[in-house]
Amino acid sequence: MEAVLIILLVVVAILVIAVGAVISMYNRFARQRNTIEESWRQIDVELQxxxxLIGNLVEVTKAAARFEQQTLTQVVAARTQAVAAHGAGPAAQGQAEQALNGALSNFFAVAEQYPNLKANQNFLDLQQQMVETEDRIAAGRRFYNGNVRAYNTRFDTFPSSMVANFGKFRKKEYYEVDDPNVRAAPSLKGAFDSLTGPSAPTPPPGQPAIGTQPPPPAPQQPPPG
Structure with missing residues (x-):
């Protein structure tokens, strides 16, 4: 009788430990899922x-310069698709943002040909704000993908995989960017250097540079008496 009681207590202890482990793994899945969803919401705010900013940039460009219309049309169309991708998930959003970044790269390349944009403070301010926003998106993407990686890895390990199926958890999508241009924040730094005017030519040896005064002649020494 005493042996049966001991066996019963051992079985109950094992069941309690097993149930506790299952509850712990389930709760961990739930916390990871919530962290991923919260980190994605932060990215979504920065994407919006x-x-x-892109919409404002287009309007400022239209007002400041007779810009190439085809380039602006591409940017507007890509932005519209990216806005429409909100709520479609990280994978679809990543594809839309990649197309938008391609249009932006072409936009900034064409902008190099317009010196009046260089003098437009609104344009430069918007461009700087875009760089800062891209930095926050990049940081948020790394944080989000790191959480997704840890979460998805648990689906491939035992016994957490059983808990995932029991709890009806699903793997999360990565926010992937295949185009290296998307990883780099668009920048106009140095883009207008060629529009600031030619540099002064280098004078031949022994001649003063253009715009400078020649040095005064050395004083004559009297001949020895």
Whole structure:
């Protein structure tokens, strides 16, 4: 009788430990899922800010210069698709943002040919805000993908995989960017250097540079008496 009681207590202890482990793994899945969803919401906020800045950038460019219309049309169309991708998931959003970044790269390349944009403070301010927004998106993407990697890895390990199926958890999508141009924040630094005017030519040896005064002649020494 005493042996049966001991066996019963051991079985109950094992069941309690097993149930506790299952509850712990389930709760961990739930916490990871919530962290991933929260980190994605932060990225989504920055993406919306990015789209607003692009819209303002297009309007400022239209007002400041007779810009190439085809380039502006491409940017507007890509921005519209990116805005429409909100809520479609990280994978679809990543594809839309990649197309938008391609249009932006072409936009900034064409902008190099317009010196009046260099003097437009609104344009430069918006461009700087875009760079800062891209930095925050990049940081948020690394944080989000790191959480997704840890979460998805648990689906491939035992016994957490059983808990995932029991709890009806699903793997999360990565926010992937295949185009290296998307990883780099668009920048106009140095883009207008060629428009600031030619540099002064280098004078031949022994001649003063253009715009400078020649040195005064050395005083004559009297001949020895």
């Amino acid at each position: 800010r990015r789209h607003d």
